[in-house]
Amino acid sequence: MERDERFGEMIDLLELQKEFILRHLGAGDVAVDFTAGNGHDTSFLSRTVGKDGRVYAFDIQPQALASARATLIADGCPDNVTLILDSHSNVSLYVHEKINAGMFNLGFLPGGDRTKTTMRVTTLPAVRAAIELLAPGGILSVAVYPGHEEGDAEGRELRQYYETLDRKLLCATEIHIVNSPTSPYFTIIEKRK
Numbered sequence: 001m002e003r004d005e006r007f008g009e010m011i012d013l014l015e016l017q018k019e020f021i022l023r024h025l026g027a028g029d030v031a032v033d034f035t036a037g038n039g040h041d042t043s044f045l046s047r048t049v050g051k052d053g054r055v056y057a058f059d060i061q062p063q064a065l066a067s068a069r070a071t072l073i074a075d076g077c078p079d080n081v082t083l084i085l086d087s088h089s090n091v092s093l094y095v096h097e098k099i100n101a102g103m104f105n106l107g108f109l110p111g112g113d114r115t116k117t118t119m120r121v122t123t124l125p126a127v128r129a130a131i132e133l134l135a136p137g138g139i140l141s142v143a144v145y146p147g148h149e150e151g152d153a154e155g156r157e158l159r160q161y162y163e164t165l166d167r168k169l170l171c172a173t174e175i176h177i178v179n180s181p182t183s184p185y186f187t188i189i190e191k192r193k
């Protein structure tokens with residue numbers, strides 16, 4: 001998740017995701033970071049739900065979880081995070097309660113091994129499972145990086161899936177920069193109360 005300093009004063013899509021999440025997530029709630037990486041989203045979720053809340057954070061790379069742990073300490077986060085070294089597609093083995101918010105920031109670890117990127121074969125089942133876990137009034141944010149081949153394909157398959165969701169139960173909204181097709185974009189999935 002690299003921020004582009006050239007566009008500092010313009011809309012930062014990765015920050016904008018958080019504004020949507022804050023409409024649905026508060027103190028004492030439960031959240032999942034499906035791609036912990038360097039832990040910036042985990043830290044945001046941890047601080048938002050506070051000491052009475054709970055956050056589960058997944059990554060397949062020990063290096064990522066070590067980095068995430070360091071971020072949580074540096075940010076002074078409450079002790080409410082469970083770091084899980086496993087694929088997010090196995091979420092149902094670890095999370096046995098409804099969640100108020102979930103975040104996916106797909107792609108590879110910034111500064112890490114670019115071959116360890118999220119892959120459609122596990123991303124799709126994980127997103128399906130995340131939607132199943134959403135509590136009424138819950139929210140899922142999925143950021144896609146179409147600038148690399150797998151990211152582009154991942155985004156297309158996810159879009160096809162979102163189009164099948166029952167509008168009476170779920171609302172899927174895509175937000176992207178129309179004059180920058182390779183920039184990241186994200187989808188917000190909201191479950192009705």
Ligand SMILES: C[S@@+](CC[C@H](N)C(=O)[O-])C[C@H]1O[C@@H](n2cnc3c(N)ncnc32)[C@H](O)[C@@H]1O
Binds near residue numbers: 035037089
């Ligand atoms: C773009 S980074 C996430 C950035 C992170 N949210 C942050 O705030 O720093 C994507 C992460 O997804 C992880 N990842 C790849 N495949 C995964 C999988 N199947 N399950 C969980 N994490 C995965 C990568 O190891 C990488 O750390």
